[in-house]
Amino acid sequence: MTAELVRGQNHPLSQVRLEIRISAGTPIVASATLGDENGKARGVEWVAHPGAPTLPGLEVSRQAAADHRLAVDLAAMPEAVHRVSVLLALPTAAVGGPPRFGAVAAPFVAVTGLDGSEVASYTITGLDAESAVVALELYRRQGAWKVRAVGQGYSGGLAELFADQGLPEAHHLAGGIHDAVARGLARSVPAPQRTADGDRTRQTAAPAPGPDQAGPAPQGAPGPVPPHSSSPYHPQGAQPGYPTGSSDPSAVTQPSAPAAGGPVNYTHPGRQTAAPPPPPPTAPPAPPGQPAQPVAGDATGWSMDERLYNQVWGMFEDLARTTAAYRSAVDFADSRMEKELDQALSDPRNRIGGSGDAAREAARTKHADLVDQARAALDRDLAQLTAEAEVVEPALPPAYARWDNPVWHAYRVPMEIPMAVRLGDLYLPESELLRIPMLVRLPLERGLWIDSGSSGSFDESYADAHALGHLAMTTAVALAARLLAVYPAGEFTVHVVDPAGSGAQALAPLVRSGVLAGPPALGAAGVTDVLTRLTQRVDLVQMALRGGAADSLPPGFDTAQQLLIVNDFPHGFDDRAVNQLRYLADEGPAVGVHLMMVADREEASAYGPLLDPLWRSLLRLTPLPDDHLADPWVGHAWTYESALVPPGSQVLQQVLTLVAAARTKYT
The missing domain is CATH 3.40.50.300 (P-loop containing nucleotide triphosphate hydrolases)
Structure with missing residues (x-):
């Protein structure tokens, strides 16, 4: 059964000889880096790329392509290697402008056995201005290997990515890779024709239709697998288990937050076995420059309950990311102001007269501008998420709904167990008016x-x-x-x-x-x-x-x-x-x-x-309400608010009466 991962989730690997299959719908560069126990690549010889595609236990593609198959033999990895990071990048020669993943289909990555059976898959959503991304990583922990969905993007491309991994001469290495890719594209890809307005046309592979578009459903498709991190949104030990204290320390990840200006992405991952098709048109397109109008149930899934569950999880992720970006921007503004003040006041000449006051005022002005920009981006994203919450909340089924939701007035005892149940709400200090339902899997x-x-x-x-x-x-x-x-x-x-x-x-x-x-x-x-x-x-x-x-338990x-x-x-x-x-x-x-x-x-x-x-x-x-639910994914402390019945409401007694009647009829 395939584990369909979301950002930050991990999954154990029972095989050591694997293939990593990549589908992007547009030519991309696939490469990989090896990392030591600290996750750092020790040199360019630890990087497999189109110009040097083979390393011990690892082989990548020699040119840019829409689909890739990378070969991995974990048993052949040197003892010093504790991590294999799979990297994707847009080639500069394949696009008509600055490359960015926000302009192409979301890449899909699957880890498979040699027989083609999928072990884990991951659709990399939420990218915008990034042109390179760490898709996933295979890592060794206590003698066993696991795969983790990362999805960490870099707007500075491969050069920024390599620098973040501690590689010397990162810019030189990235330039060499793009040169090798450009030579390969020149040999294998026809030169694109120019249109009348000078823009270059791009051809992308049409994704296969999914069950939402009258296409056949994949055989043996598994149920959705929640994120395997110690996050408050999934407070269970063996899944997006929410609380603190996960038994698996490898489940704790802190991917870098996206840039503060990135828009909220309303397409959330769910059951997928190929590059995801565009969602069906359920709402009129938004005017240019305006955010997309949110729609309840626009996430992936075979049922509306599953779609809503995935959408709520996506809202939680979006709020976590945009808040992390805001906090990071404020921290940067604080450190920058402190540094500028130290530099200005370290010169004794600035301690007298008006030059010191002018330097302090300039530093504070820059600080205020940065904080205002970050807050504006946060407010924009919070407005989008609030609009989505206002659409999603009334559409929730009883298992996910608050007690004051009118859906309880039409309650009937269900015939099947739902995917999850609501335990309360979660919110952050920056967004006290925005509540995210806290759903726990059943x-x-x-x-x-x-x-x-x-x-x-x-x-x-x-x-x-x-x-x-x-x-x-x-x-x-x-x-x-x-x-x-x-x-x-x-x-x-x-x-x-x-x-x-x-x-x-x-x-x-x-x-x-x-x-x-x-x-x-x-x-x-x-x-x-x-x-x-x-x-x-x-x-x-x-x-x-x-x-x-199990079938021989006592009668009754x-x-x-x-x-x-x-x-x-x-x-x-x-x-x-x-x-x-x-x-x-x-x-x-x-x-x-x-x-x-x-x-x-x-x-x-x-x-x-x-x-x-x-x-x-x-x-x-x-x-x-108490902020005790720790989120090691991005380092937030979420405030939990319990799901109580409104004072004076009779909904609880009405529901329990129906449950008791159904129980009596059943027995």
Whole structure:
């Protein structure tokens, strides 16, 4: 099954002899660099390019072409090589003006076995003024090789790219490559004819029609694979797993942010096995110089739910990139002003009279101009993303929608499990009015921890610990109700452990509607009973799976996904119960048992470091907005806002009533 990567995602490689296939629809130059343990190329002899196409374990094309096949033998790589970067560049002789990827089709790159089976693929979107790009990299980590989608572009072309990789004489090397390509093009490509206005015509290969354009769907097309990075947008350990603390350090990447002036790209990657066709015309073209009008569901995918999921993920990427570009520009302006002030004041003659004041004023003026330009670019992109959010939000299905979305008024118990579920919203300080839905893939691969303790964004109205604990439990109930609502009847079961009974008021909607597997368990005896039954269930399913007898479970065995809500931890928990809880958190998700804890970590401090693995295994959510979700992709700290039911709304009770009725009919 092919892993369809997005920028920053990685995927393990089980083969060492590979082909890298490139399709661009226009002639491009394909080359590759080898990197040491620090990712740096040690010299020009570590670069494979059309003028020197062969290195140990690596061979690239000898000329520019629309399609390439690069041969890679990872077993033949020297021990000093820890990274192979695949580079794409537009040849200066193949275009009628300054080359840039924004004017051509998005390149498509696939890593395949020698038998042609795809291992991973990546469509490089979002490029504009760049004329060279690091498409992807194969890298060695702890003795194993992986592939990562990079997509880092350089407007300065190969020269800037090589300089960034630490190569000496980068400009000389880039010039030699373009000269070799120009000689090859002169031998194999007819000279383009000039039109009446002097522009050169370009011929590009017509992309094959996809399923959106009456073309045949690829056979065996896999489901969309989320980005495998430790990003808040995908908070699961084995996917765009969102929270902090990914178990795979190689998943943490920080690609350079695009230039501050780059436009937001509304075409987001999805299922693709060839160079992507242009999207179908779903909206009238925008006037010249105006941004494209956003359309809900314009991303790729076989269903509208998948299209919307990919579009929301693309919005998250766009907001991350444009904010990173703005912050980078402001940092540059600050450092430049500081440098200019130091230079001006280092001369004693400038410390008296008006020359020093003039130098300071000039530096501050330049700083203000740079910051204003960066802010204008950010505001432009935020306006585009806000317009897209205003179109996308009303079109979301119940699993992705806020509780105040009218789609819930037409809710019916689904027949199939959706791709993902909404846990809340994400935003950044520069864009507090723009909310990006936080979607988590289903089934859950990590437990959830609703933090009932005080957070960094402390609200004075919740100064009382009891009020904050009630809000945390209310958040947990809203999330549990959403999970019940998006699963088919009988395929999701909820258990509650509330030893002290402190969550009775918040749990009332679940109890009254009858959607729980049983009444909330009270006291230490209730804790022991529920934990024993669920740990035994995990053991039984694990044994059945390991023995290849998954169909031989006992009659009447509940095969539904199980969710355990734990309130007021560690009240009512002894050492044995704590160990059972840790066991469920570690082993449960793989066999359909999930954990949602409502707890204050400080209250559990008596257990010391024994509980640290438990907290790290859970995705921490807060009932109040808090910027605790780290994004190592570009270094942002995203503020999470929980998905609560609006005050006075009856939508939660209406939905739970329908779920309970469907559950009764199912049983």
